[in-house]
Amino acid sequence: MDAFADAWQMLLRLDLVLEEATAHLGAWTYAMIFLTVFVETGFVVTGILPSGTLLFAAAALAARGSLTLWPLFVGGTAAAFCGDQLNFGWGVLARKRLAGRGLPRGVKAGQLEAARRAFARYGPMAIVLARFVPMLRSVAPLAAGLAGMPGRTFAGYNLCGKLPWTALHVCGGYFLGSIPWFARHFAAVILAAALFPFAIAAIRALVLHFAAKRSAR
Structure with a gap:
């Protein structure tokens, strides 16, 4: 609990952390941000990293x-893309080397099953949708590799x-950051960033629910 509380406090002070990093590292601050975005999905066990929140705050x-x-948008897109490509590569390797020997280390059966259900329902479009669902983001690329999806x-x-x-996080953060009240109360920006993916997931669930009810009539 102490570690969680410390991590949350650091998130609430993310503006100070980023400003200190900019003062000491200069342009290397972008590299730190992009590395976090890349690592979040590049390795399944690092899926807890707050890449979206970091982009939003930046x-x-x-x-x-x-x-x-613009560097945040271009670099954030490239880092997220490359992270998922690496994750997909782990899935391809796992399919070839671990066939019949259980799940790769760090992968939970429930997460992988959720990803497989998403593929069964939406096909390759699940790759697009999974990016907006925190619980699926780090396992969908791996599941695609395990399932034998073509690389292209x-x-x-x-x-x-x-x-x-990337556009939603960067434009959303920039919009809130330009509002004086949010600029003075940066913790509110962080809270909005943390809740942002869950709000998108909730809207998506509502849309699917009403679409299913309408098609059932």
């Missing part, structure tokens, strides 16, 4: 002039998912 600081918006197909849907995901 974009809010860009509204203050501390960082620049995965790469195309992977890019289609990263562009809107």
